[in-house]
Amino acid sequence: MPKRRDKGEERAIAVRRLDLLLAAARAERAGGRPELADRYGVLALAVAQKYQTGLEPRHKQQLCRKCGAVAGAETRRVRVVAGRIVTTCLRCGAVRRQPLEPRRSPPSP
Ligand SMILES: [Zn+2]
Numbered sequence: 001m002p003k004r005r006d007k008g009e010e011r012a013i014a015v016r017r018l019d020l021l022l023a024a025a026r027a028e029r030a031g032g033r034p035e036l037a038d039r040y041g042v043l044a045l046a047v048a049q050k051y052q053t054g055l056e057p058r059h060k061q062q063l064c065r066k067c068g069a070v071a072g073a074e075t076r077r078v079r080v081v082a083g084r085i086v087t088t089c090l091r092c093g094a095v096r097r098q099p100l101e102p103r104r105s106p107p108s109p
Pocket residue numbers: 064065066067068069089090091092093094
C-alpha cells in the first residue's frame with residue numbers, strides 16, 4: 001500500500017521554503033540581480049499555491065501576490081491614504097490596502 005501523504009508536514013516544509021526563497025530574493029535584490037529576485041518571488045507564490053499554505057503576513061509584506069515581484073524601492077510605492085496603508089506594485093499595478101490601526105477587538109461587557 002502506498003504511504004499516505006502527511007500534508008501537515010508538507011505544508012510546514014513549504015512555509016520553510018517560502019522563507020528561504022524570500023531570503024534569497026532579498027539577497028539577490030541587494031546583490032544587484034533583481035530579475036533573479038522576482039523569479040524567486042514567482043517560485044514562492046507557486047510553492048504557496050501548490051501546498052495551499054496561504055501567505056503569512058510576513059510574506060505578504062515582501063511579495064506582490066499578483067505578479068510575484070519582491071518588495072523593494074523600485075518595485076512598489078507605499079502611501080498612507082485615508083487611514084490605510086496603500087501599497088502599489090510598480091510592476092503590475094496591483095494595489096494592497098491595509099488599515100493603519102489594527103482592528104479593535106469588540107468591547108468586553
Ligand atoms: Zn505585482
